[in-house]
Amino acid sequence: MNIIELKDLHKIYNETEVEVHAVNGVDLTFEKGEFAAIVGPSGSGKTTLLNMLGGLDTPTSGKITINNTDISHLSGSQLIDFRLWNIGFVFQAYNLIPVLTAKENVEFIMHLQGRKKNEREARTKELLTAVGLGDRLNSRPSKLSGGQQQRVAVARALASKPKFVLADEPTANLDSKSTENLLDIMERLNKEENITFIFATHDARVMKKARRVITVEDGKIVSDVRKNGDE
Amino acid sequence: MNLINLRIAWRNIWRNKLRSSVVMMAVTVGLFGGLAASGIMKGMVVDMVKNSLENQVSHIQIHHKDFKANNEVDFLIENSSGIIERIKKNKEVKGVCERTKSYGMASTASKATGIMINGIVPEKEKQVTQIYNKLSDSLGNYFISDKKNRILISEKLAKKLNAKIKSKIIITFQDYNGDLTGGSFKVEGIYKTQNGMFDEQNVFVRKVDLDKLLDMPANSSHEIAILLNDFQKAPEVLSQIKPAIPEYFSEAWYDIEPYLKFTSTLTEFMLLIFMSVILLALGFAIVNTMLMVILERTKELGMIMAIGMNRFKVFKMIMYETTILAIVGGALGILVSVIFTWYFGNVGIDISSVGEGFESMGFGSVMRPVLEFADYIQVIVLVFITGIIASIFPTIRALKMRPAEAIRN
Ligand SMILES: Nc1ncnc2c1ncn2[C@@H]1O[C@H](COP(=O)(O)OP(=O)(O)O)[C@@H](O)[C@H]1O
Ligand SMILES: [Mg+2]
Numbered sequence: 001m002n003i004i005e006l007k008d009l010h011k012i013y014n015e016t017e018v019e020v021h022a023v024n025g026v027d028l029t030f031e032k033g034e035f036a037a038i039v040g041p042s043g044s045g046k047t048t049l050l051n052m053l054g055g056l057d058t059p060t061s062g063k064i065t066i067n068n069t070d071i072s073h074l075s076g077s078q079l080i081d082f083r084l085w086n087i088g089f090v091f092q093a094y095n096l097i098p099v100l101t102a103k104e105n106v107e108f109i110m111h112l113q114g115r116k117k118n119e120r121e122a123r124t125k126e127l128l129t130a131v132g133l134g135d136r137l138n139s140r141p142s143k144l145s146g147g148q149q150q151r152v153a154v155a156r157a158l159a160s161k162p163k164f165v166l167a168d169e170p171t172a173n174l175d176s177k178s179t180e181n182l183l184d185i186m187e188r189l190n191k192e193e194n195i196t197f198i199f200a201t202h203d204a205r206v207m208k209k210a211r212r213v214i215t216v217e218d219g220k221i222v223s224d225v226r227k228n229g230d231e
Numbered sequence: 232m233n234l235i236n237l238r239i240a241w242r243n244i245w246r247n248k249l250r251s252s253v254v255m256m257a258v259t260v261g262l263f264g265g266l267a268a269s270g271i272m273k274g275m276v277v278d279m280v281k282n283s284l285e286n287q288v289s290h291i292q293i294h295h296k297d298f299k300a301n302n303e304v305d306f307l308i309e310n311s312s313g314i315i316e317r318i319k320k321n322k323e324v325k326g327v328c329e330r331t332k333s334y335g336m337a338s339t340a341s342k343a344t345g346i347m348i349n350g351i352v353p354e355k356e357k358q359v360t361q362i363y364n365k366l367s368d369s370l371g372n373y374f375i376s377d378k379k380n381r382i383l384i385s386e387k388l389a390k391k392l393n394a395k396i397k398s399k400i401i402i403t404f405q406d407y408n409g410d411l412t413g414g415s416f417k418v419e420g421i422y423k424t425q426n427g428m429f430d431e432q433n434v435f436v437r438k439v440d441l442d443k444l445l446d447m448p449a450n451s452s453h454e455i456a457i458l459l460n461d462f463q464k465a466p467e468v469l470s471q472i473k474p475a476i477p478e479y480f481s482e483a484w485y486d487i488e489p490y491l492k493f494t495s496t497l498t499e500f501m502l503l504i505f506m507s508v509i510l511l512a513l514g515f516a517i518v519n520t521m522l523m524v525i526l527e528r529t530k531e532l533g534m535i536m537a538i539g540m541n542r543f544k545v546f547k548m549i550m551y552e553t554t555i556l557a558i559v560g561g562a563l564g565i566l567v568s569v570i571f572t573w574y575f576g577n578v579g580i581d582i583s584s585v586g587e588g589f590e591s592m593g594f595g596s597v598m599r600p601v602l603e604f605a606d607y608i609q610v611i612v613l614v615f616i617t618g619i620i621a622s623i624f625p626t627i628r629a630l631k632m633r634p635a636e637a638i639r640n
């Protein structure tokens with residue numbers, strides 16, 4: 001079953017004098033359990049596409065259906081709630097609240113959801129252990145390496161029990177070792193927990209791991225390839 | 232939710248220690264300045280009201296219906312002693328005295344001036360007014376000798392008339408029958424209250440002496456003054472006295488001297504207005520700081536909104552931080568003010584060197600700041616309101632941000 005359906009999606013930026021057709025007629029579907037990468041050169045429209053998928057940006061035209069809900073017409077505050085309950089985010093940087101510890105950062109999103117203390121604490125511990133940070137619960141982001149911070153971000157993204165996780169250039173600021181480590185963790189979560197990950201990236205290491213690679217150029221999909229066993 | 236938000240707010244405040252400390256200090260200093268000034272003002276007014284009531288006005292006065300308008304000696308209260316006996320029975324009453332009053336001229340060999348002559352019964356007067364406490368040892372006595380025609384004048388009048396203890400003063404006035412009369416009085420004491428205007432106008436003689444000169448009917452007077460245990464009971468006691476002696480005009484202190492009441496009320500308002508203005512200014516400083524904070528944390532706030540923090544929670548988060556800034560500074564300011572008011576309330580601040588002008592207005596030469604619990608509560612509420620209002624503008628700024636833009640690299 002498709003959890004995401006994009007139909008003839010367009011995004012035109014006309015805030016500046018020049019009109020930018022950042023996303024230009026995209027049709028795309030994702031299923032539960034995918035581990036997919038949207039790739040393409042810088043400026044090709046990956047972030048714009050991912051933001052619309054995540055309800056951070058609204059399309060100029062077209063339709064976005066997530067779990068049978070059309071989100072293209074949701075209001076601002078409806079979108080905020082939608083994001084909170086349905087989507088996990090991992091950004092390139094600035095993922096964490098600097099004044100909160102790793103544990104508090106993960107708990108924070110569950111606070112937003114109003115989950116109970118017991119559940120919050122158990123889940124936080126479980127997730128931070130799963131990303132290999134069981135011993136860094138009380139460290140503030142500034143005391144963690146870039147790779148560790150991204151792993152906290154993954155734990156945070158999963159804490160809200162989202163339908164899928166969107167990660168925009170999650171490895172852009174990481175060295176090879178941290179990148180590999182982060183990708184392994186996400187791959188494992190994908191395989192063991194059937195969590196859907198969608199990346200926007202131009203990192204070859206991510207493309208290699210991905211089981212589906214969607215290539216965009218000038219806001220259009222130019223290829224959509226599924227690898228090893230996936231249909 | 233609340234706790235984590237408070238934790239975030241608190242820790243965020245200390246991300247920029249210097250800036251936050253400066254804002255908090257500004258609030259502290261501002262509040263202390265405002266509270267100290269208000270406290271001093273209030274202390275002076277409380278003192279003035281207290282002195283005016285104790286030396287001069289007392290709490291309730293009774294007159295003939297027409298006496299106040301004309302001040303003529305023939306508008307009498309008859310059967311004074313009977314009325315006094317009746318009033319004394321009221322449990323709220325501390326003291327009652329009767330007076331004979333007349334305008335006249337006081338003159339010595341060199342000078343003359345218009346005065347109000349108060350004929351008093353010293354033992355009764357002592358229960359009502361504090362004039363007997365306003366004589367320094369070297370300046371005579373308060374009707375100790377029972378010799379005839381003794382007079383008590385103020386220091387101010389003594390100077391004006393060139394009179395000393397034992398000086399002779401000639402008093403002239405119209406008697407009960409409208410004839411011009413007068414007598415010669417010997418200065419027995421010289422008093423000084425805080426109210427220069429009162430001092431300049433009032434002299435005291437024994438009622439028996441004055442009554443004789445005025446040819447007053449027996450057992451009559453012009454004024455009955457009542458002191459209560461608690462001046463705030465005046466309306467209550469007045470409502471009991473009025474119907475008992477409907478033929479006379481009974482009046483409480485706030486109607487006798489409306490400016491006393493007005494000044495008190497005004498002082499309460501002044502505190503509120505004073506503090507509001509100060510907090511308004513401080514509010515701008517806080518808003519400015521918070522706008523800087525929002526600008527600095529654009530990406531962070533964008534991220535928080537992106538992952539699903541709604542508008543109201545964003546507002547709460549900013550409001551907590553803003554309010555804590557105000558509250559911590561405010562608490563310090565109030566603490567300093569409490570200590571200041573307590574210390575100088577006991578010790579007093581001597582302003583006699585600069586207080587000349589004040590004294591003629593009835594203010595004392597020693598200031599004792601007064602602030603009540605309710606005043607602090609008022610200020611605390613204002614500080615909270617400032618915090619909340621000051622967070623609105625930064626919140627609007629934060630919510631204008633589009634998360635997708637904010638987190639873009
Ligand atoms: N807010 C915006 N206003 C105008 N143009 C924008 C805006 N955001 C992105 N663009 C443009 O849209 C195009 C796609 O950008 P983006 O989605 O960020 O690409 P990518 O993530 O693949 O690098 C680029 O040409 C970019 O300059
Ligand atoms: Mg991008």
